[in-house]
Amino acid sequence: MxxxxxxxxxxxxxxxxxxxxxxxxxxxxxxxxxxDMAIIKRTVVATYEGEVNIVAHAWSGKIVFAVDDEKIRIVLEDEGPGIEDIEQAMEEGFSTATSEIREMGFGAGMGLPNMKKNADHLHVESEVGKGTRVEITMHLN
Amino acid sequence: MTAAEIVNKLDLQVFSGENGLNRKVSGGYVSDLLSDVMGNADEGQVWITLQTHKNVMAIASLKELAAVILVNGNKPDEDTARQSNEEEIPLLGTSMSAFEITGKLYELIKK
Known part of the structure; x- marks a missing residue:
């Protein structure tokens, strides 16, 4: 490349x-x-879930995308309510989404678990009342 | 089998995305949870759902699905149909329930 x-x-x-x-x-x-298409598919699932999380939960955010010879790195950073208990948020089925969002078919508590499943490495840090930073890393080799 | 053949054999309504009717169909996925489809559907599948909003097409496009079938006589939102045209992914409809249309589609494409 x-x-x-x-x-x-x-x-x-x-x-x-x-x-x-x-x-x-x-x-x-x-x-x-x-x-490689298999890597693209996993990257897309993880990125989309992170993007939807910003839309569903935060006030605003940005997604920074970088590729080099070794890896794809996607950082999703938002200003928002933050996550109180990251471990709990990673559990399948746990969600704090509103009923409107759930009616759309989002907010099933599958977002972060999907990200974890598809990313080679996922790092989440959050401060309640300030925001959340999620880093997705995909290895290319 | 193509999306067009499925439209003919199952008598489906075509709301939009006609330019994608020649897409090859590899199978199907049935769900109204968007993250479920994002995580588990695969390229070339037909997605059967009752969700009618625009995010359906965002997912269909990201996953490169062959078509979307709205069940129970549901109609797509205007911007959903517009995005289906842009992405050239057919947005189809039936008055049948998810159960009925899934059974028929399964019979049709398992051969």
């Missing part, structure tokens, strides 16, 4: 009409770079 890419997307809390836009752009970039 040899080519390096770095991009940034902003995400607005509550704007479900744009949810998935950043993930879709990242997918296009990875396809253009010729990254």
């Amino acid at each position: 040899g080519e390096k890419i770095a991009d940034q997307y902003s995400v607005t809390g509550g704007d479900f009409s744009r949810a998935g836009y950043a993930s879709s752009q990242i997918k296009k970039s990875l396809k253009k770079l010729g990254v």
